[in-house]
Amino acid sequence: MNLVVKTSPSNTAPKLTYDVLIENQQDGTFKATLLGLPDCQALGNTETAAIETLIQSLQSRLETAKIITVEIPATEVVKNPWLKFAGMFKDDPQFDEVLAYIEAERSELDAQMEEYYRQIDAETKTK
Structure with a gap:
């Protein structure tokens, strides 16, 4: 299997967009969850505070990690x-x-x- 990893130059910082699920908690706080990364969550007294905390958490996480795009070629087409x-x-x-x-x-x-x-x-x- 051949994998192709696409990376962008390290001197550019692409703008990343994420979908975030905001949930009202029973105690009146808000929980923000990054869709696609369910373990990346944050709590806040307001929606804005929960989102800001989530962004800070994600930025900290990305300091020691990176996001890459992997292209996986299709398997050989089975002939009739x-x-x-x-x-x-x-x-x-x-x-x-x-x-x-x-x-x-x-x-x-x-x-x-x-x-x-x-x-x-x-x-x-x-x-």
Whole structure:
């Protein structure tokens, strides 16, 4: 498996955006949770205080860590096993004869099914 890690130059600080869940607690405080990192939470007496504490906590955490983007290539596409048989009889002199036979059989079966359904329909109408 080949992994490609994309990093940006260390002298640039990209602006990161995060979704934050704000919850009212029973004691009247607010809990801010960083979605995607449920262990990154903060409490505050107001929503703003909880968010500010969360931001400070995340910044402290990122001082000793980094965020990278990892590209994982798709696995090899599985080929249809029947493709190796496609067209194998195209030059067979009996191929057209076989197709005609299959078509005749299919027509006969279709006619039998039509008759069967007509009988069923007639029986239901007489009841």
